Structures are given as structure tokens and as C-alpha cells.
Amino acid sequence: MKEKMHSGLRFENSTLDEVDARILTALDADARLPTAELARLVGLSAPSVAERMRRLVNEGVVRAYTVEIDSKALGYQIRAMVRIRPLPGKLHLVERLIQETPQFIECDKITGDVPFLARLVVHSIEEMDDVLESLSEHAVTSTAVIKGTSVKRRLPPL
Template sequence: MKRLRSETHSLDEIDARLLAALEQDARQPISELARLVGLSAPSVSERIRKLQESGIIRSFTVDIDTKALGYPIGAMVRVRPLPGKIHLVEKLIQEIPQFIECYKLTGEDAFFAHMLVRSVEEMDDVLESLVDHAMTYTAVIKTTPVKRRLPPL
């Protein structure tokens, strides 16, 4: 059963260093993490377990090169549902596999979604599937000058 966090977990310097090391490579052996932070392997295992239980570490992920998978085009799409269509648009975005991430926002544009496609034609087809229910504003991603990273610890 997943424990809910009732308060903010305070991190010490070792927790922060562990998170930074895991962010770089979550597959590092416990022995290597222990060496990096100057603790024993059992101590590091216990700290990681506590970080998971507190909800700070939710999962260990893989960094995939989407271009190598055949998705050379990434785009960010602002989505403004038509009146009364917000729940339908949210469901459509969830069901369209080309949307790999989506944020629900305040303001006129209710959603900000990250899309991956194989071609401009595929992008047009995906956006066309929303046209009866929402207005979209699309910007193609050129580069990623800031990769996903940890917040200041």
C-alpha cells in the first residue's frame, strides 16, 4: 500500500547527493552509490527505501532516445478546449499515444502537451483529431537546452 506524504520530507546533504547520483544513472549498484556518498551499502539501501516511502522517489526510469525509435519530431501543443469540452479533450489526449506527457493548466489553454511524431503528416492527423473539440497552438521543438533535472536541493 502506498504511503501518502503528510508533510515535506527534509533532505540532508547525503540524501541530496544520492538523488543527484540516481538522477545521473539510476542503475548504479548500491556499492557505487555508497562509495559516492561515503556510507555503507546497507545505509544507502535504507536511505533509498525511506526516500521511496516518503514519495520523493516514485520510480526509476529509462532515458530513451526517441529519434532512435523513429520519432524525429517533437512538439509542444497548447490546447484550448471549446466550451463544455474540457473533459472530452482530456480523455482524447490521454488516448492519443503520440502525446507522451501533458499538463493541465489554469487559464485559457487548459492543457500543455508534449507530442512525438514520425512526420509532419502524422502531426497534422493527430491535431486534426482534436479540431472539433479544441483549438491547438503547436511549436516544434528544435533543441533541449535544459534536460529534465532535479530542482535545487
């Protein structure tokens, strides 16, 4: 695996520089920035920024431009983190059930005794009970309701 060192940071399979880091930081703050505005912010021409963006996409550094949705504004009053431990022989079935349950808005496979850590949004405690009950025949769950967010999703150090 090719690695490049830059300013004490290691970038695998990439040729990121300080300008790329400024572009990524600006896009993290507002993914809808027009190329001309992005160019002005980083001190390059619009064609140069467009070419850098193409390279960042081609290298897999930028995978998508996305929108952040407030689940509470959509009526989902409860957010929770759910650790899910499938019963023996049920790993793939449980993974499929998680994928097919729209209230699970994100799920990571993790190391340790509990292979899944999922983010759940529901309208009520009763809905949360229904969702978790649908897994109970195939998995053991442990749920923590999210009270607030101390650090919202952000870029890693560039």
C-alpha cells in the first residue's frame, strides 16, 4: 500500500496537500458550495479546484455530497445507540434484518463480543420496543438513548 507523508500526516494511496485539506474543510462546512466560491476560499482558479475535486473523487477521498437531516424535525423524538449480538448462527440473518429496518439509520460492524453498533431513530418508546422486539428471536440487544451530541460528525485531522 502506497503511503505519502505530508506535514506529519500519513495519507494512504493519496497525494493530499494543504490546498486539498482546505477544500475538504470548506466542503465539510457546506457541501453545496459552488466551485467558484470554493476556488475563492482556497485561492485557486475554478478550473484548478474542479480538477482537484475530480482527483479527490477518483481517489475515493470524496465519496458523496450529502445533506444533514434533523430527525427530530421529521418527528423522530428518540435517538438511540443499539448494540446487537446475534444468537449463534444468526449473524447474516440479523445483519439483513438491520438493513431492512428503516428506523436503523446507520450500523457499523465492530470488534468484540457484540458485532453490530446501530443508530436508531423512532417516534416513541413503543415504536422502539416494536423494532427491538422484531430482533429478539435472533439477537440480544442493549440500548442507550441519546440525550445529546457533544461532538457532531466531523472530518478527521487533515
